[in-house]
Amino acid sequence: MSTAAELREMSDAALTDKLRELGQESFNLRFQKATMRLEKTSRIGQVRKEIARIKTVLGARARKGQES
Numbered sequence: 672m673s674t675a676a677e678l679r680e681m682s683d684a685a686l687t688d689k690l691r692e693l694g695q696e697s698f699n700l701r702f703q704k705a706t707m708r709l710e711k712t713s714r715i716g717q718v719r720k721e722i723a724r725i726k727t728v729l730g731a732r733a734r735k736g737q738e739s
Contacts, residue, residue: 672717678728690725693718 678686697718703709 672721673724675724675728678724683729683732686725686729690722690729693722693725697722 673689681689697715700709700715700718704712704715709715
């Protein structure tokens with residue numbers, strides 16, 4: 672799990688790749704939950720929060736770029 676400070680240091684491309692990976696993991700976790708095979712239910716929340724952090728950093732960068 673990454674902190675917001677660590678995410679701010681990453682490039683946009685790296686953040687986009689990480690976002691794609693977490694999206695895939697989120698899908699897999701939901702599928703495991705539906706088939707009753709999910710062992711660590713807390714991981715779903717962790718992934719959702721990580722996705723939100725990445726989207727927040729990317730959104731802030733986009734807004735900063737529009738202001739200039």
